[in-house]
Amino acid sequence: MAFSKEAWETQRQQLEKTNFKGMVFWKPKAEGRYTIRYFLSPNSTNQYPFVLVFTHWIPFSDGVKPVICTELSEYGEKKPCPICKKRKELLGTNLIESVELAKQIRPSRAYLQWGFVKESTSEAFDPNPKLIGLPKTPIEQIVATMTAYDDDEEEARPNIFDLKTGKVVLLSKSSENNFAKYTATVSGKTMPINIEPWESKVKETKDIMSSLPIPTELDITQALDAIDIATGSFDTSSNGVGTAVESTNEAEGQAHTTLGSALNAIDES
Numbered sequence: 640m641a642f643s644k645e646a647w648e649t650q651r652q653q654l655e656k657t658n659f660k661g662m663v664f665w666k667p668k669a670e671g672r673y674t675i676r677y678f679l680s681p682n683s684t685n686q687y688p689f690v691l692v693f694t695h696w697i698p699f700s701d702g703v704k705p706v707i708c709t710e711l712s713e714y715g716e717k718k719p720c721p722i723c724k725k726r727k728e729l730l731g732t733n734l735i736e737s738v739e740l741a742k743q744i745r746p747s748r749a750y751l752q753w754g755f756v757k758e759s760t761s762e763a764f765d766p767n768p769k770l771i772g773l774p775k776t777p778i779e780q781i782v783a784t785m786t787a788y789d790d791d792e793e794e795a796r797p798n799i800f801d802l803k804t805g806k807v808v809l810l811s812k813s814s815e816n817n818f819a820k821y822t823a824t825v826s827g828k829t830m831p832i833n834i835e836p837w838e839s840k841v842k843e844t845k846d847i848m849s850s851l852p853i854p855t856e857l858d859i860t861q862a863l864d865a866i867d868i869a870t871g872s873f874d875t876s877s878n879g880v881g882t883a884v885e886s887t888n889e890a891e892g893q894a895h896t897t898l899g900s901a902l903n904a905i906d907e908s
């Protein structure tokens with residue numbers, strides 16, 4: 640696998656100009672009910688309803704942090720991902736702790752789009768738009784609703800993106816057997832965001848891919864170091880008794896299907 644540092648650096652510099660510092664994307668952290676008002680950035684050339692991104696959740700000494708997988712995410716040009724490579728090495732060791740760590744850092748899937756969010760603990764929407772990342776299940780539910788009618792009846796489809804007539808999405812997160820469970824429904828409620836305080840914020844948003852923090856070489860090196868430290872901290876002599884690392888990823892399985900591409904092929908109207 641050729642790894643072009645130059646190409647990597649060029650892409651990173653292009654995208655870094657518009658990075659939102661420290662933010663990858665918003666996702667519901669706690670269990671509860673959330674309300675989302677999706678929209679498409681007027682400054683985006685992306686025609687797709689949701690953009691598929693994969694993230695590695697890396698156990699750093701000061702907490703678990705996301706690093707975007709440049710190999711699986713839907714960039715224009717994909718790059719080999721050193722974390723994926725490391726993960727395969729860990730899986731190949733057959734050491735129980737290494738394999739558990741490999742499971743923990745496996746690429747976790749999220750479908751991204753802009754939106755305003757009303758947190759489960761809040762009475763009102765945050766007026767600052769967020770790049771929202773949801774797992775496959777709620778996105779499939781939303782897309783099923785968006786495409787519920789035949790094309791000749793498409794005006795009957797609920798629109799969740801229109802600035803004036805878009806409907807809000809209700810999202811609930813619960814827990815089942817230690818895995819997060821999501822349910823998303825398109826509400827009957829319309830929320831116009833072609834008025835203030837929303838409209839000016841919508842206009843400030845950028846293309847999704849240019850809003851993502853593409854990992855720098857330093858980010859990658861630090862992530863690989865953190866993985867090595869996590870692996871080295873395990874006592875391999877007590878193999879079989881070892882500390883089980885609870886997966887913090889969503890219950891999505893391992894299949895990297897072409898679903899993202901299929902979803903992206905759906906016309907947004």
Ligand SMILES: [Zn+2]
Pocket residue numbers: 695707708709710711720721722723724746
């Ligand atoms: Zn990766």
